[in-house]
Amino acid sequence: MLSVSGLLAQAGNFRLGPLDLAVPAGQVLAVLGPSGAGKSVLLETIAGFRAPRSGSVLLDGQDITGLPPERRRIGVVFQHAALFPHLSVRDNVGFAPSLRGNRRGRQVDDLLDVFGIAHLAKRSPRSLSGGERQRVALARALAARPATLLLDEPLSALDQPVREELREVLRDTLRELAVPAVHVTHDRDEALGIATDIAIIAAGTLRQTGATGHVARHPTDAIAARLLGWTELGPVDRDADGCRVGELRMNLAPNNATKTLYYRPEDVRIDADDQQAPALRARTRVREVVPTLPLARVLLDTTPLITAMVLHRDLDRLPPAGTEVTVTLPADSICAIPSSA
Structure with missing residues (x-):
């Protein structure tokens, strides 16, 4: 279980929260909102890149609010892949396993197959398309065996056909994971297609949260209704x-x-x-x-x-x-x- 309680974060003059969220293991929470809503601030605070003004972040019951990012066991995938340019595709995906001393690579090979990038294993990230780079970034994050996974609009920079194809791959992969995942997006179809639950954020305020189907059919305010296609x-x-x-x-x-x-x-x-x-x-x-x-x-x-x-x-x-x-x-x-x- 990933949970945030009474979380209040500040970014310049922008204020997020206070808000409470919980994501059980194996569930995907889509954080849906317009640009400037505070979605990325929320992910940065959960990941440890930004210190909250108040509140707490718990993972499996452990308070990780004061831990540095590298000790939180959290995998993060950003809008832009941020791959290691000096490493091959295979070495990017295998980076975390190699730090654990796992150099046999069976897990890496499996992830390369799942994301359809096995044929790119020896290529440099510089030679890849945007969709290919994002596939590598997702595989690299999963290879680290995170206790939870945060995705900050990982598909938004891709063109429509690639985005729709990768959305299906991501949805199926997240369903197979036994960890909580938070997927930030401003794309309604992406949120509805991937998530088990939705949290709607606007102007730093949590407007509505609940099961995806229920929230989609029963918005509680005008902001939620418009974001959900009403x-x-x-x-x-x-x-x-x-x-x-x-x-x-x-x-x-x-x-x-x-x-x-x-x-x-x-x-x-x-x-x-x-x-x-x-x-x-x-x-x-x-x-x-x-x-x-x-x-x-x-x-x-x-x-x-x-x-x-x-x-x-x-x-x-x-x-x-x-x-x-x-x-x-x-x-x-x-x-x-x-x-x-």
Whole structure:
């Protein structure tokens, strides 16, 4: 178990915390937040590169707050690989085992195979692509047999295809480890695809934490909702006929009348079969189709405007722009957040 309790850290005028987090062995915590949220400050403090102003860091029940980084048994992988330029790929991965006197290299060979870099074993880091360097960095960190693993946006500098490929490798590798891992990212898909739990941080404050699936479906404030892919629809007004958002009539519980609604664009249904008691059913027109990838964006001429995200193969089924359609939103694709949050 890795845990931080009452952790307060300072970086210039920026303040992180105080916050409490716990990561059991074998679990992956994704720390999700925008740039400047304090994610890297948190990792630096856990790793021992930055001393906290107060609070504690515990690993397996041992207080390691005052220990130097090299005595914490923590593996760290940064956004940029930071490999030893004078060592080959194999010697980079085998650096920590060699310090322990393990020069037989079976573990190193296994890691080279897992990360698909065995054919690069004799190469210099200078000759590698960005994705290859990150694979080496991940393998090197695991070869040290850390008691916990910290990953500071290790995939963010890679292009999209390489990032998606390496994300799958990283997810499978972390699942096989029996150590707690903390993965810092500002990429929602990366967090949802890798982590068992999510902690959302903004402006140095822990906004929400919990199991990945629960947090993704039930954000508690506007910041968490936007980071998790929810789109603001607008504040709910109540009149004699019920609830509405702008000109849209909503099928909502009365206690949602003081809240702001958010929806998931990928769950918007256009001319679909009727469903039982949707949160929204309205007649409108297709304003524009934007062929973004991997999902196309369909702008609907509602007030407020609703955007649907659809598969490209379904675009041929849509009527042309200006045609009237029926748009529906399932109740579980709407979240109501207090307007003050």
